[in-house]
Amino acid sequence: MGIRKIVEYPNEVLSRAGKPVEKFDEELRKLCEDMFETMYEAEGVGLAAPQIGVSLRLFVMDCEGIKLIAANPQIVEAKGEQTGAEGCLSVGKIPAILVRPSEVTLRAQDLEGNWFEKTATGLAARCFLHETDHCDGKLFIDHLPKLRREMVIKKFRKEKKGR
Numbered sequence: 001m002g003i004r005k006i007v008e009y010p011n012e013v014l015s016r017a018g019k020p021v022e023k024f025d026e027e028l029r030k031l032c033e034d035m036f037e038t039m040y041e042a043e044g045v046g047l048a049a050p051q052i053g054v055s056l057r058l059f060v061m062d063c064e065g066i067k068l069i070a071a072n073p074q075i076v077e078a079k080g081e082q083t084g085a086e087g088c089l090s091v092g093k094i095p096a097i098l099v100r101p102s103e104v105t106l107r108a109q110d111l112e113g114n115w116f117e118k119t120a121t122g123l124a125a126r127c128f129l130h131e132t133d134h135c136d137g138k139l140f141i142d143h144l145p146k147l148r149r150e151m152v153i154k155k156f157r158k159e160k161k162g163r
């Protein structure tokens, strides 16, 4: 299928928790290929299945040398703190400052269904959190204080109109 259309806020699929990935088959492999293609085309560093309208707990990422596929992701450890800008392909990449843990350990399954753990810092850690949130039906703007969230939504609506 190739490049898919990215679903944008406030589509309800983005606020729904994805279903667990149960079949580690050819179809899943193809879906992940499409997700990578779609992510690179959009110049993103991570993309979760709900962002292309597929309600599954699955994401792909390629960020600061960490390229992986994560099915059924969980954050098993998070420590420290980092303050930095975050954006989302489903919210027009409008950036907002968000405090996140600075060192994060992800546990997930690969394409064969094997569990693995990976620890990351900095932007890659932020990516683990952001994409796992997507799988749980949460957007980064849900973490923002009300005023800042409204500002991002307002900017996004304006940007969308201007396309």
Ligand SMILES: [Zn+2]
Residues within 6 Å of the ligand: 087, 088, 089, 090, 130, 134
């Ligand atoms: Zn996102």
